[in-house]
Amino acid sequence: MIIFAAHVFLSFMEDLKTTLKQQIIESLNLQGMKPEDIDDNAPLFGDGLGLDSIDSLELMVLLERNYGIKIEDAREGRKVLGSVQTMAEYIQQHRTV
Amino acid sequence: MIKHPLYIKAACAISPQHSFGDTPVLDPVVPSEGNRFVAVDVDYRAFINPVAIRRMSRLLKMSISAAMKCLQNAGVSMPDAIITGTGRGSAGDMQHFLKDMIMMKEEALNPTFFIQSTYNAPNGWIALQSKSTGYNQTFVHRGISLELALLDAQLLLTETGDNQNILIGSYDETTADYFVVKEKLNYWKKETVASEHLYQNNETLGTIAGEGAAFFVVSGEKEGATCSIESLEIIHQPAPTMIRNKVHEVLAANGLTTDDIDVVLCGRSGDVRFEAWYNVLEDFTTQTIAGFKHLCGEYETTSGFALWLAHHIFSQASVPESTILQKGDRKEIRHVLIINHFILDTVSITLLRG
Numbered sequence: 001m002i003i004f005a006a007h008v009f010l011s012f013m014e015d016l017k018t019t020l021k022q023q024i025i026e027s028l029n030l031q032g033m034k035p036e037d038i039d040d041n042a043p044l045f046g047d048g049l050g051l052d053s054i055d056s057l058e059l060m061v062l063l064e065r066n067y068g069i070k071i072e073d074a075r076e077g078r079k080v081l082g083s084v085q086t087m088a089e090y091i092q093q094h095r096t097v
Numbered sequence: 098m099i100k101h102p103l104y105i106k107a108a109c110a111i112s113p114q115h116s117f118g119d120t121p122v123l124d125p126v127v128p129s130e131g132n133r134f135v136a137v138d139v140d141y142r143a144f145i146n147p148v149a150i151r152r153m154s155r156l157l158k159m160s161i162s163a164a165m166k167c168l169q170n171a172g173v174s175m176p177d178a179i180i181t182g183t184g185r186g187s188a189g190d191m192q193h194f195l196k197d198m199i200m201m202k203e204e205a206l207n208p209t210f211f212i213q214s215t216y217n218a219p220n221g222w223i224a225l226q227s228k229s230t231g232y233n234q235t236f237v238h239r240g241i242s243l244e245l246a247l248l249d250a251q252l253l254l255t256e257t258g259d260n261q262n263i264l265i266g267s268y269d270e271t272t273a274d275y276f277v278v279k280e281k282l283n284y285w286k287k288e289t290v291a292s293e294h295l296y297q298n299n300e301t302l303g304t305i306a307g308e309g310a311a312f313f314v315v316s317g318e319k320e321g322a323t324c325s326i327e328s329l330e331i332i333h334q335p336a337p338t339m340i341r342n343k344v345h346e347v348l349a350a351n352g353l354t355t356d357d358i359d360v361v362l363c364g365r366s367g368d369v370r371f372e373a374w375y376n377v378l379e380d381f382t383t384q385t386i387a388g389f390k391h392l393c394g395e396y397e398t399t400s401g402f403a404l405w406l407a408h409h410i411f412s413q414a415s416v417p418e419s420t421i422l423q424k425g426d427r428k429e430i431r432h433v434l435i436i437n438h439f440i441l442d443t444v445s446i447t448l449l450r451g
Contacts, residue, residue, distance in 0.1 A: 028151065028152070029151040029152055030151065031151055050148065052148070054152070054208055054209060054212065057208040058207060058208060058209060061205050061206065061207055061208070064204070064205040065201070065205045
């Protein structure tokens with residue numbers, strides 16, 4: 001039973017990350033990029049995807065629009081927007097829609 | 098009124114025609130579709146930072162690319178000033194932002210549309226791209242936006258000296274929403290008109306919508322210039338006789354008569370309401386008369402396309418066949434007169450010398 005639940009959870013997380021990657025690509029207009037091109041754990045800012053401060057605002061809007069998550073604390077925001085993995089984990093715990 | 102010539106060193110236009118690049122082609126003409134012209138896209142990535150380009154609207158990409166190419170043509174890396182004119186600025190981004198405000202009940206709004214929805218967003222980007230920290234101004238005055246930018250450039254040169262290189266430009270886009278709204282105000286013809294027959298369809302209201310960006314590097318110094326703007330006059334909602342009088346007044350003020358004009362570029366648009374504004378063309382019987390709104394459509398800053406066309410005519414020493422409404426008998430092109438209007442609004446008269 002526990003193994004089945006873990007399997008369901010992992011599958012759910014994989015789907016969430018794929019959806020999230022697609023939303024990031026559309027929201028930030030990352031032309032020519034596909035979900036599989038984005039590494040789950042690669043940093044979104046700096047060396048990874050190379051996003052900038054305006055992109056971070058766009059990602060905040062993405063979280064609010066699609067998952068009902070409002071991040072008020074900038075330090076928390078930096079942690080949450082670290083990678084697709086950290087975003088997905090935060091969404092899984094805090095989503096309201 | 099310009100009291101000091103503005104020398105045009107380079108020009109570049111992105112328009113519904115293949116006007117961009119080192120060898121602009123106006124023959125054959127790209128026709129409009131459904132009473133609407135759309136500007137021909139160019140390789141924007143050659144002029145804009147790849148990270149920045151992904152969040153830019155078409156208008157931004159058009160205006161920045163035209164500006165950077167114009168600077169390249171002039172051999173100027175950093176202009177001393179950037180002055181532009183636009184009727185609607187970044188209308189597309191503004192519409193996105195306003196729609197978002199309604200749909201999202203004023204919450205969770207995309208920052209990009211907000212940041213880039215301002216009229217002067219292209220100026221900011223051009224300044225960043227060219228590293229220009231000088232005077233930077235955008236004029237937003239419907240049909241005389243570019244004209245006011247030109248007058249401001251002249252004032253700036255008077256204050257700062259002739260050796261300044263000023264980047265002047267105009268840009269406007271026609272979005273689907275704008276087209277629908279203005280259609281209700283009879284801006285566009287009800288019947289579908291082929292753009293090549295625009296001037297024959299001059300008994301009904303409206304014209305063809307258009308868009309484009311045109312940029313120029315001007316200076317107070319003659320060296321390296323293709324032509325100069327000698328006079329610029331603006332008339333608000335004139336009677337036809339006022340236009341005729343003003344044209345003759347401008348010519349007389351420059352020691353010229355109609356005989357000295359070689360080419361007249363007229364902004365006729367096929368709209369029955371404004372045909373009488375061009376009665377003055379009857380005074381130019383032996384000159385070449387050329388139209389341009391069957392190439393670029395109607396928008397607030399068509400004067401930018403007309404000015405680019407005038408520069409093209411001087412640099413090629415010939416008038417493109419596709420523009421000619423009346424063939425003149427002049428062997429040499431020394432003076433070009435632009436008479437243009439914007440819907441229900443203003444008429445501008447610009448005198449250029451080659």
